Amino acid sequence: MTYRYPLRATINGTLRSIDVSSTQTLLDALRWDLGLTGSKECCAEGECGACTVLVGGQAVNACLVLAVEVDGLEITTIEGLETGGRLSRLQDAFLETGAIQCGFCIPGMVMAAQALLDENPHPRPDEVRDGLAGNLCRCGGYQRIIDAVLLAAGPEVTDEAAEQQATVQQATVQQATEGLSA
Amino acid sequence: MSDPQIGVSVRRVGGVERVTGRQLFVGDIRLNDLLHVKLVALDCARARIVSIDTTEAEKVAGVRAVVTAADLPHPMPRFGPVQPDRPVLAVGETKFHGEPVAAVAAETEEAADAAAALVQVAVEELRPVLTVDEALDPHSALVQDPDLREGPWAGTNTLQEWNFGWGDVDAATADCVVEQTYTFPMVTHFAIEPHVFLAAPEGDGITVWSAIQHPYLLQSGIAKLLGMPISKVRVVAPDPGGAFGGKQHAKFEPLLALLALRTGQPVRLALTLAQTFQAVRRTAYSIRMRSGFAADGSLRFQDVECNGLLGAYADIAVRVVSKSTYLMCGPYRVPASRVCARALLSHTPPATAFRGFGTPQVAWAVESQLDEAARRLGIDRLEIRMRNLAHRGDEVVVGDKPADGDWPQSLRTAADAIGWGTPLMAGRGRGICVAIKSSATTGASYSIVRLHMDGSATVMAGTSDMGQGARTVLAQIAAQELGLTVDSVHIVMGDTGMAPFDLQTSASRSTVFMGTAVAEACRDVKRQLAELAAGAFGCPSDKIEIENGTAEVDGTMVTFSELLVLAFAGVRGEVIGVGSRRGEAVPSHQLGGSPSFYEFNATAVEVEVDEETGELLVVKHVSVADVGKALNPAHVEAQDEGAAIMGLGHTLMEHLIFDERGRILNLGALDYRIPTTKDLPLELHSYLVENEDGPGPYGAKGAGEGGLFAIAPAVASAVTEATGVVLRELPITSERVWRAMQAGSSNPTTAKGRTP
Numbered sequence: 001m002t003y004r005y006p007l008r009a010t011i012n013g014t015l016r017s018i019d020v021s022s023t024q025t026l027l028d029a030l031r032w033d034l035g036l037t038g039s040k041e042c043c044a045e046g047e048c049g050a051c052t053v054l055v056g057g058q059a060v061n062a063c064l065v066l067a068v069e070v071d072g073l074e075i076t077t078i079e080g081l082e083t084g085g086r087l088s089r090l091q092d093a094f095l096e097t098g099a100i101q102c103g104f105c106i107p108g109m110v111m112a113a114q115a116l117l118d119e120n121p122h123p124r125p126d127e128v129r130d131g132l133a134g135n136l137c138r139c140g141g142y143q144r145i146i147d148a149v150l151l152a153a154g155p156e157v158t159d160e161a162a163e164q165q166a167t168v169q170q171a172t173v174q175q176a177t178e179g180l181s182a
Numbered sequence: 183m184s185d186p187q188i189g190v191s192v193r194r195v196g197g198v199e200r201v202t203g204r205q206l207f208v209g210d211i212r213l214n215d216l217l218h219v220k221l222v223a224l225d226c227a228r229a230r231i232v233s234i235d236t237t238e239a240e241k242v243a244g245v246r247a248v249v250t251a252a253d254l255p256h257p258m259p260r261f262g263p264v265q266p267d268r269p270v271l272a273v274g275e276t277k278f279h280g281e282p283v284a285a286v287a288a289e290t291e292e293a294a295d296a297a298a299a300l301v302q303v304a305v306e307e308l309r310p311v312l313t314v315d316e317a318l319d320p321h322s323a324l325v326q327d328p329d330l331r332e333g334p335w336a337g338t339n340t341l342q343e344w345n346f347g348w349g350d351v352d353a354a355t356a357d358c359v360v361e362q363t364y365t366f367p368m369v370t371h372f373a374i375e376p377h378v379f380l381a382a383p384e385g386d387g388i389t390v391w392s393a394i395q396h397p398y399l400l401q402s403g404i405a406k407l408l409g410m411p412i413s414k415v416r417v418v419a420p421d422p423g424g425a426f427g428g429k430q431h432a433k434f435e436p437l438l439a440l441l442a443l444r445t446g447q448p449v450r451l452a453l454t455l456a457q458t459f460q461a462v463r464r465t466a467y468s469i470r471m472r473s474g475f476a477a478d479g480s481l482r483f484q485d486v487e488c489n490g491l492l493g494a495y496a497d498i499a500v501r502v503v504s505k506s507t508y509l510m511c512g513p514y515r516v517p518a519s520r521v522c523a524r525a526l527l528s529h530t531p532p533a534t535a536f537r538g539f540g541t542p543q544v545a546w547a548v549e550s551q552l553d554e555a556a557r558r559l560g561i562d563r564l565e566i567r568m569r570n571l572a573h574r575g576d577e578v579v580v581g582d583k584p585a586d587g588d589w590p591q592s593l594r595t596a597a598d599a600i601g602w603g604t605p606l607m608a609g610r611g612r613g614i615c616v617a618i619k620s621s622a623t624t625g626a627s628y629s630i631v632r633l634h635m636d637g638s639a640t641v642m643a644g645t646s647d648m649g650q651g652a653r654t655v656l657a658q659i660a661a662q663e664l665g666l667t668v669d670s671v672h673i674v675m676g677d678t679g680m681a682p683f684d685l686q687t688s689a690s691r692s693t694v695f696m697g698t699a700v701a702e703a704c705r706d707v708k709r710q711l712a713e714l715a716a717g718a719f720g721c722p723s724d725k726i727e728i729e730n731g732t733a734e735v736d737g738t739m740v741t742f743s744e745l746l747v748l749a750f751a752g753v754r755g756e757v758i759g760v761g762s763r764r765g766e767a768v769p770s771h772q773l774g775g776s777p778s779f780y781e782f783n784a785t786a787v788e789v790e791v792d793e794e795t796g797e798l799l800v801v802k803h804v805s806v807a808d809v810g811k812a813l814n815p816a817h818v819e820a821q822d823e824g825a826a827i828m829g830l831g832h833t834l835m836e837h838l839i840f841d842e843r844g845r846i847l848n849l850g851a852l853d854y855r856i857p858t859t860k861d862l863p864l865e866l867h868s869y870l871v872e873n874e875d876g877p878g879p880y881g882a883k884g885a886g887e888g889g890l891f892a893i894a895p896a897v898a899s900a901v902t903e904a905t906g907v908v909l910r911e912l913p914i915t916s917e918r919v920w921r922a923m924q925a926g927s928s929n930p931t932t933a934k935g936r937t938p
Binding site: 037038044050077082103104105128129130145146 | 191193194196197198199200201202203204205207209210371372374375376421422424425455650651816817819820821823824825826827828852856857858866
């Protein structure tokens, strides 16, 4: 019997404790011990990206990470992107642009795109191409996938526009506070 | 209520599940008391099995079964969609690298792996047949045992040969004759979802889970193999995570079914990507083609010898060869044609269907010949195509279905979109090519539509939704016919225990065949509603208008739901409609029946070649698909774009490379490249031609394969324009382009390794 190690990690916002073997991959633990089958296995050698998840905010191939390595860390999988049963803007954009065909690569693709947007909220098309280069889609839906990421990012916010928005937000907060005290 | 549901790009049905990870693919299914199966294979393609010792393997804790050919019924059960030539496990001799000689079922994957490694196989390795030349050589070993075969070719490696044509090729005269050989290598499907199979005993029957395109053929195949009635075999077919032809027919389901019955427990086999490479691949072609042209570019004759290299078993690849070469003339009017086509056996992984079903291979030769002739005759490459292209009603294959679309319109659209004839930058070239594929010929699709009390509907359709969006388009058809929204239609598919028979999900047939069946079932529902309304209102049923989700009589209008409440007062119930579409078999026809439509595509590219490295940059890529009517334009375009990108794979980078022992050298994602985001053309455009001239609902034709047909010759043509080098071997790697440029010749040297 292989020795099993206790693993505690925050997975999609919830602290989970499981026992894993020393040779078990994170992907295997997610899929079979935690029932999170949204992350997919294809090549099992870090080439296809179907198992992409976020570990500490970084996109990783879960098939190349040992489960014991993520002890104490925060992990986000495709199952963790919805808030209150609502799709994230990025998820919705994939549906809007018709980026989904068979859908097998999509969880990994969305997670890779999420990592890209977290780091670079308004990427140029070529930056999206680079950011998703490690995720294979055999349906060949790349163009619409890139469109989805650009749609989710929205137009780039200029400094001036950001300042304006901040002022509006501040005013709204002020109004709300005043309303409360009245 | 009455908003049109057809011709609009509704969101993908099942899209939310896919974007949230909730979609259950076959590999995500968990069963209790599951045994894990591992295969034992040899390190070479062909070997005589001297003995197999399973003693040590059986001692591993948790192992429940170790089976070899000796443990299976005698004679060895065999299966296959065209002919039952494939054994469940190798018997006597292995026929390809990866063919299992034994299988282990154990309580854990670790135990199964450990036991599989302990199976001792004594073998005598034999020289494999790996190439077209070797298969044709009468001195080569026979791939299949002649005792198991019938017919004139039993003592050869030719599985089947077809000789056909029309006119008198020998008497035909021409001002220009071009003759060359074109090769198209083995490429693999590389669906991102590798193959996973499960089987479990269920009462006196069995359930098999497989992400298969043709669940009903698997069901009857398993029933036959096990000697069970079809009704006792249930196939659950979760939506495949990409299939592309590679998931059409049985592979290891028969083995799993036998293991489930033997152990009395559910069993699961998940192939690695490497094993998936060994399980399916495209049929490789070598085409010797001689075409004659008049001085004005008119085709006078074609004379073709086409050798399709299969694996050791027929699978459906034997039909790939016969069906694709049947349209060897392309979409052109050819006065005289002579074709000799062969399906050859070899000790390589099983060849099967792959998106395009042989058309990309055939078009590679046909289109390259037109370009060679155009260059020799000094005719524009667009013009030579326009001159020969069949117009609507013109015969292509003499005596068979004539051209069923405005093909010149598609070609013009491609030419305009690529800017044909406009000036080019240095180092760039353009190519423009066309092709047609024969669609489905025969076969049946049935559908049941249930209209519920609240007016919503459940559609049962045995199609597989493998990314083409069958659920979406069938829901749109039902919604349109019944005056509903797509949201209120539920599609049931992927379970032979629930949905009625559908022959297969292939040949872009589902919109035409199953779409018609669903539309007909909806009309059946409406006929019954008219009768119910007639009863409820006490008037003849021909006075009832059924339209847009309502029944109307003499100005009184009720919704379907109100009508059902009225008609089924107190009891409740539902209206069940049945529809079907059958393509009847024509035994005298070479394909068993005439094509129900042609899938036509025109592809144009602009390519830039790096003189230093031979690297290609696809600057612009245009695909034009004649789809009759796009029921969901965004999804049809996405399919077409996807086919175009997939086609860039076999054009630029993909080929399986073998060593002399028949082992794939580039086995896996590290060494076998498929297109990534970085390989996208700088511009990619899909144009749809919609003349509502197809046999499907609302004038639809099948779509979604066309983008692959003509991309390779179009890119090759562009490379020739840019550099002067002519390539007749795929893929067009930068190494091949560079070597050809260095040699300054039209005969580039072959890359390392063998690409049969």
